[in-house]
Amino acid sequence: MVSATAVLASGRAPDADAQAVLRELGFETIHIDTIDAIKDLTDAVSICLVDLRENGEALRIARAVRAQHPDAIVIGVADPARPHAAAEAIRAGVFDVLPRPPLASDLRALIANAREQSTIAAAARAQRHPESLAYGVVGTSPAMRPVMELVQRAAAAQCGILICGERGSGREMIARAIHAHSSQRTGPFIKVDCSNPVPEDVELLLFGALVKRGGNVPERRSLERVRHHSSLYEAIGGFLFLENVAEMSARAQARLVRVLRDREVFNEEARERVALTVRIVASADGSIQSALEEGRLRPDLHERLSLVRIDVPALRQRREDIPALATHFLKELCQTTGTPMKTLTRPALTLLSALPWRGNAPELRGLLERLILLVPAGLIRLEDVLAHTQLEGSPGPTRLDSTLRQARARFEGEYIAAVLQHHHGRIADAAKALGVQRTNLYRKMRRLNLMRPRTWA
Numbered sequence: 331m332v333s334a335t336a337v338l339a340s341g342r343a344p345d346a347d348a349q350a351v352l353r354e355l356g357f358e359t360i361h362i363d364t365i366d367a368i369k370d371l372t373d374a375v376s377i378c379l380v381d382l383r384e385n386g387e388a389l390r391i392a393r394a395v396r397a398q399h400p401d402a403i404v405i406g407v408a409d410p411a412r413p414h415a416a417a418e419a420i421r422a423g424v425f426d427v428l429p430r431p432p433l434a435s436d437l438r439a440l441i442a443n444a445r446e447q448s449t450i451a452a453a454a455r456a457q458r459h460p461e462s463l464a465y466g467v468v469g470t471s472p473a474m475r476p477v478m479e480l481v482q483r484a485a486a487a488q489c490g491i492l493i494c495g496e497r498g499s500g501r502e503m504i505a506r507a508i509h510a511h512s513s514q515r516t517g518p519f520i521k522v523d524c525s526n527p528v529p530e531d532v533e534l535l536l537f538g539a540l541v542k543r544g545g546n547v548p549e550r551r552s553l554e555r556v557r558h559h560s561s562l563y564e565a566i567g568g569f570l571f572l573e574n575v576a577e578m579s580a581r582a583q584a585r586l587v588r589v590l591r592d593r594e595v596f597n598e599e600a601r602e603r604v605a606l607t608v609r610i611v612a613s614a615d616g617s618i619q620s621a622l623e624e625g626r627l628r629p630d631l632h633e634r635l636s637l638v639r640i641d642v643p644a645l646r647q648r649r650e651d652i653p654a655l656a657t658h659f660l661k662e663l664c665q666t667t668g669t670p671m672k673t674l675t676r677p678a679l680t681l682l683s684a685l686p687w688r689g690n691a692p693e694l695r696g697l698l699e700r701l702i703l704l705v706p707a708g709l710i711r712l713e714d715v716l717a718h719t720q721l722e723g724s725p726g727p728t729r730l731d732s733t734l735r736q737a738r739a740r741f742e743g744e745y746i747a748a749v750l751q752h753h754h755g756r757i758a759d760a761a762k763a764l765g766v767q768r769t770n771l772y773r774k775m776r777r778l779n780l781m782r783p784r785t786w787a
Contacts, residue, residue: 351434352377355441365394375399377441380424382408392424405440407432424670425708467500467507468658469651473643477504480640485511490590490635492575493613495642498690501613502573504642509569514609517568520561524572529579536561536582539598553596553603554588562595565608575612575635576621583628590634610635645687645694649752652683652694659695660710663702672702677712680763681745684752685719716744743778746771750780 349359357377362368368391378395382388392404406427428436467478484491485508493501502521509519526532533540538557556563561570572578578586589595589606597604612635614621621627645652656674664671674682687693697719705714746764753759761771774780 351437362391365391368394368398375402378402378404380404380406382406467503468655469648471648471650473648474651477640477642481507482511484508484638484640488609489637491611491638491640492636493611493640493642494616494618496615496644496690498692499642499644500691501642502571504640505571505611505613508611512609514568518565519569519571520565521571521573522561523574524578525574529582532578533582537585538563541581541585553592553594554585555598556595558599562589562606562608563597567607570608570610572610572612574614576614576618576627583631587628587631587634645690649683653679655691656682656694656698659698663699667702669702670708672708672710674710675712678710678715680752681712681715681748684748712745743780746774746778747780
């Protein structure tokens, strides 16, 4: 039998209803009122129920239980008039807090949620692939595999590389992956964002000095001049990543073409010629062809930078990667903010995978950051995601001007629509994901006035 421990820091007798629920669920309850008593426990502890009336001592006991039994799920019981006690308990690693007196139904639901979180975490550990974070890139979907194969092949060469994709699709991450897999991996990785609204700032950052207004470039036979603090000079022996290269000024483009042609520069401070052993990787969005046609990007610069072109798919084009990416962001954000680890339920992950994410990974990360701050429980449910997200993917406030029945119908309709979208309208697959029969799904769709678009057929 699995044992569970009910901990009351005040030394009072444990709540009878809570004990009854724990026994009903197959747990043996043990009352502990001191830290020393924890050392006498010989059986593995699965559930620890903490009375937060004496908050300091209760949390010390909770920490001691977690130290001796790291897999134990700690649940607190607090007075509704003391919200700060619940907040402090959550920060200390308590899974969730119930108001006093705890209801049997609430405790049963909370234990079920805690078990689901544990199951999800165990499944994630079991299914984690070593290649899921290859070179820092999260994703093993069919759309990403050819990208990563091209990363490995391109990294071995020395030619120019152009990475194309929407903003936020991971262009810089792909550039860093190439750097990490190249022979220059020990060299610097210098990034210059060419979309700076002041063109002279980009030119100054690249070369360390501006050319005189009299002409675009120095004399035809002379080398391009740079200074020690320029990005070109600092990147020697490594990578120079030119983000949004199509937005670079015409004068800076002309100077860069000379640098790529000569592969040498003249250092003004040292008064000497320097071989430019720099691997230049550039990125641009999908409008690069328009930039060429409109004359905003020099054809000779594009030709030198795009001997290898890598097209990075948008997040909505690799939905299979969204659960892994969301889990990765969630773990990273919890560690960064010092928040106790949270977990997304399977329905929540299904909804995230169905959203369009026009802002790509930064939009997903921003939503998760809000959920970490606004959802106090350890489990982030589908309702939590819907409360802070609209189906078109932009954050939206929860509507408070509808009845409970209307809110429930809206919630159910949005979730079913999202699952249908995720499965491209395949009723059988959507019904399986929803855990209902196909006939029931058709009935719900009619009741909620959900139509299946022709593009899904």
